[in-house]
Amino acid sequence: MFIHLTFLLSLIFILISLKVQLINSLIMQQPFPPLKNDRLIRVAKGLKTDKLPVWIMRQAGRYLPEFQELRREYSFFEICQTPKLACEATLMPLKRFNLDAAIIFSDILVIPQALGMTVEMQPGVGPVLPKPLTIENMKMLQVQGAVSRLQYVGDAITTTRYALKGEVPLFGFSGAPWTLMGYMIEGGGSKTMSKAKKWLYCHPEASKQLLDILTEVITEFLLLQIEHGAQIVQVFDSSAEYLNRQLYFKYCLPYLRKIAYNVKRRIRDTKMDVPLVIFAKGAHFCLEEMESLGYDVVGIDWTLDPEKVGNLFRDKNVTLQGNLDPCALYAPKEELIKMTMQMIKQFGTDRLIVNLGHGIYPDADVEAVKTFVDAVHAIELK
Amino acid sequence: MFIHLTFLLSLIFILISLKVQLINSLIMQQPFPPLKNDRLIRVAKGLKTDKLPVWIMRQAGRYLPEFQELRREYSFFEICQTPKLACEATLMPLKRFNLDAAIIFSDILVIPQALGMTVEMQPGVGPVLPKPLTIENMKMLQVQGAVSRLQYVGDAITTTRYALKGEVPLFGFSGAPWTLMGYMIEGGGSKTMSKAKKWLYCHPEASKQLLDILTEVITEFLLLQIEHGAQIVQVFDSSAEYLNRQLYFKYCLPYLRKIAYNVKRRIRDTKMDVPLVIFAKGAHFCLEEMESLGYDVVGIDWTLDPEKVGNLFRDKNVTLQGNLDPCALYAPKEELIKMTMQMIKQFGTDRLIVNLGHGIYPDADVEAVKTFVDAVHAIELK
Numbered sequence: 001m002f003i004h005l006t007f008l009l010s011l012i013f014i015l016i017s018l019k020v021q022l023i024n025s026l027i028m029q030q031p032f033p034p035l036k037n038d039r040l041i042r043v044a045k046g047l048k049t050d051k052l053p054v055w056i057m058r059q060a061g062r063y064l065p066e067f068q069e070l071r072r073e074y075s076f077f078e079i080c081q082t083p084k085l086a087c088e089a090t091l092m093p094l095k096r097f098n099l100d101a102a103i104i105f106s107d108i109l110v111i112p113q114a115l116g117m118t119v120e121m122q123p124g125v126g127p128v129l130p131k132p133l134t135i136e137n138m139k140m141l142q143v144q145g146a147v148s149r150l151q152y153v154g155d156a157i158t159t160t161r162y163a164l165k166g167e168v169p170l171f172g173f174s175g176a177p178w179t180l181m182g183y184m185i186e187g188g189g190s191k192t193m194s195k196a197k198k199w200l201y202c203h204p205e206a207s208k209q210l211l212d213i214l215t216e217v218i219t220e221f222l223l224l225q226i227e228h229g230a231q232i233v234q235v236f237d238s239s240a241e242y243l244n245r246q247l248y249f250k251y252c253l254p255y256l257r258k259i260a261y262n263v264k265r266r267i268r269d270t271k272m273d274v275p276l277v278i279f280a281k282g283a284h285f286c287l288e289e290m291e292s293l294g295y296d297v298v299g300i301d302w303t304l305d306p307e308k309v310g311n312l313f314r315d316k317n318v319t320l321q322g323n324l325d326p327c328a329l330y331a332p333k334e335e336l337i338k339m340t341m342q343m344i345k346q347f348g349t350d351r352l353i354v355n356l357g358h359g360i361y362p363d364a365d366v367e368a369v370k371t372f373v374d375a376v377h378a379i380e381l382k
Numbered sequence: 383m384f385i386h387l388t389f390l391l392s393l394i395f396i397l398i399s400l401k402v403q404l405i406n407s408l409i410m411q412q413p414f415p416p417l418k419n420d421r422l423i424r425v426a427k428g429l430k431t432d433k434l435p436v437w438i439m440r441q442a443g444r445y446l447p448e449f450q451e452l453r454r455e456y457s458f459f460e461i462c463q464t465p466k467l468a469c470e471a472t473l474m475p476l477k478r479f480n481l482d483a484a485i486i487f488s489d490i491l492v493i494p495q496a497l498g499m500t501v502e503m504q505p506g507v508g509p510v511l512p513k514p515l516t517i518e519n520m521k522m523l524q525v526q527g528a529v530s531r532l533q534y535v536g537d538a539i540t541t542t543r544y545a546l547k548g549e550v551p552l553f554g555f556s557g558a559p560w561t562l563m564g565y566m567i568e569g570g571g572s573k574t575m576s577k578a579k580k581w582l583y584c585h586p587e588a589s590k591q592l593l594d595i596l597t598e599v600i601t602e603f604l605l606l607q608i609e610h611g612a613q614i615v616q617v618f619d620s621s622a623e624y625l626n627r628q629l630y631f632k633y634c635l636p637y638l639r640k641i642a643y644n645v646k647r648r649i650r651d652t653k654m655d656v657p658l659v660i661f662a663k664g665a666h667f668c669l670e671e672m673e674s675l676g677y678d679v680v681g682i683d684w685t686l687d688p689e690k691v692g693n694l695f696r697d698k699n700v701t702l703q704g705n706l707d708p709c710a711l712y713a714p715k716e717e718l719i720k721m722t723m724q725m726i727k728q729f730g731t732d733r734l735i736v737n738l739g740h741g742i743y744p745d746a747d748v749e750a751v752k753t754f755v756d757a758v759h760a761i762e763l764k
Binding site for chain 1: 573685708714
């Protein structure tokens with residue numbers, strides 16, 4: 001009787017799965033609406049446009065009253081994991097501002113979750129992983145099937161692509177190997193990332209093993225997002241700032257290069273042409289190396305001087321993205337416009353995607369975001 | 383009767399004060415023991431030595447079991463405020479390691495305290511200022527008499543100078559204006575310093591007013607420490623990393639320059655020759671400017687490449703100080719020695735004070751500190 005019930009349940013499950021797959025493939029067969037505003041994609045590929053494209057890291061987040069409203073009903077990860085809700089959050093900033101891109105509402109810590117780690121989003125604290133990774137429990141990571149457990153991100157992207165109606169391109173994204181390693185070992189944010197760095201100094205082999213696993217999962221995750229409709233993807237190495245040139249050369253650059261190489265190779269086979277973006281916050285010590293990693297766009301954090309970076313990358317085959325200080329959004333309107341104009345002048349308008357130099361802060365003024373976006377679009381390119 | 387009692391108590395108080403002053407001046411008249419190991423002072427002034435001097439930022443702190451022991455009996459600020467205890471903590475690392483300097487046990491937040499703000503040291507959190515500074519309550523700052531309320535730091539320095547018996551020179555120090563402003567407005571540490579930065583963008587006049595007050599108090603505080611026996615003083619701009627070049631030029635460099643200029647001018651009158659050190663953590667965007675601020679030594683954080691910095695400062699009239707990653711102390715002994723040697727080779731041995739690139743972390747291995755210090759001293763300079 002027990003065996004029969006199990007068999008029956010399995011059969012029902014298989015049938016449901018088949019049905020879901022069928023519906024999915026039917027959806028996938030229906031082509032996505034054609035892209036109307038292709039400014040950002042063109043500039044990422046080094047082509048000319050009428051105006052500079054602009055978007056904002058974390059644009060679909062805590063500074064928006066309507067997102068706070070949504071958060072009163074659902075937890076952070078409920079929104080991530082429910083395609084309809086993730087789509088809703090993704091579209092929120094586009095209803096307010098004349099942005100040139102959407103970015104799927106998600107989080108870099110969905111990968112540690114898919115690997116079997118618990119991630120909680122604690123109010124006022126940020127992400128907390130109550131059982132951090134240790135050398136001893138590292139083998140517990142559930143690598144097998146991790147990417148398929150991230151199917152919900154793919155689904156959210158597909159849903160959002162249709163909902164966007166081709167208005168602007170949709171970003172997919174992932175955390176970089178070192179950044180994810182940092183959170184997994186520290187059990188959350190840290191002022192120094194010293195526990196994770198301790199691995200780099202004391203356990204180089206285990207570190208490389210972990211970074212290899214993450215590189216593999218990130219590659220497949222980016223491909224999953226691209227297959228499901230992401231038109232550009234960004235890799236966030238938000239914790240680059242905790243390392244120096246030596247460590248970054250050893251434990252970051254090879255993995256970032258491998259991700260770009262493998263994603264590019266695999267999408268070439270499918271004849272898709274999706275630009276890749278790398279944003280390594282605080283990697284001032286490895287700025288020059290970012291150019292040759294295989295990414296089309298290099299994100300620049302706000303601590304870097306646009307003039308210096310502009311000169312450094314002039315005539316190189318990459319687009320720059322950045323880098324207004326998120327705190328500049330606190331400034332009076334006229335001052336904000338002045339700073340935006342000055343930054344663009346210093347970068348130079350060739351191959352530039354305008355953005356902040358870090359994710360927008362929760363207390364940012366919504367009106368200031370509008371001022372910033374409109375100021376960028378006021379510039380007519382020859 | 384009441385008036386009589388008050389009068390009597392006042393008289394007793396005045397008599398005690400006079401006695402303390404008398405004892406103090408007697409102590410001050412007794413000259414400090416002559417300096418035996420002058421390596422660090424010589425190198426700070428650009429003179430040759432037999433070996434490279436080495437010390438460690440936060441060397442008298444939480445990584446030492448004997449300090450933890452002391453902390454079980456006294457609160458953090460009790461140790462700071464009691465000259466005998468501050469002296470005891472200051473001497474602790476010197477009993478273990480062959481260091482070339484002592485640094486007075488104190489904290490950068492003693493200035494906000496002297497200005498009337500409450501500062502608590504919360505375990506696992508760090509400093510917390512429960513009533514942060516606002517535009518509205520700024521006028522409550524008790525500027526008058528602030529430096530005299532820091533007399534205990536002077537007394538701790540005097541006590542320690544005698545206790546050191548001239549073994550090594552004694553550092554005094556202060557937080558830099560922007561760093562203190564940051565803590566005062568944020569009410570503690572912050573991931574972004576966005577509240578304090580908001581002042582810079584929205585309230586430039588109030589910001590300048592506050593920075594002016596702090597510059598004045600810091601100058602007088604450094605002079606108080608020098609008068610009481612500090613043989614070298616360091617200014618810590620630990621929060622430089624939150625700013626960019628533009629903000630640092632406007633809100634930090636002029637104040638840092640003013641401090642150096644005024645301290646140098648005032649000590650020149652007294653014919654003392656005390657070197658000044660500036661350490662601006664994360665100021666990679668203003669590195670070149672550090673050379674011409676009037677400080678004898680420029681501290682280099684661990685994110686900077688020693689070779690690049692060494693080349694940049696070669697033949698400039700400053701000494702460099704730095705910059706081993708504090709996490710390198712986690713590495714196996716041989717690896718740690720190798721990294722120390724490589725760093726020194728990259729900096730070059732001319733005008734170099736060896737240190738970590740940031741304060742030592744609480745979980746640092748005591749044996750590793752010994753390995754680091756001894757590795758530096760194993761190098762014989764020609």
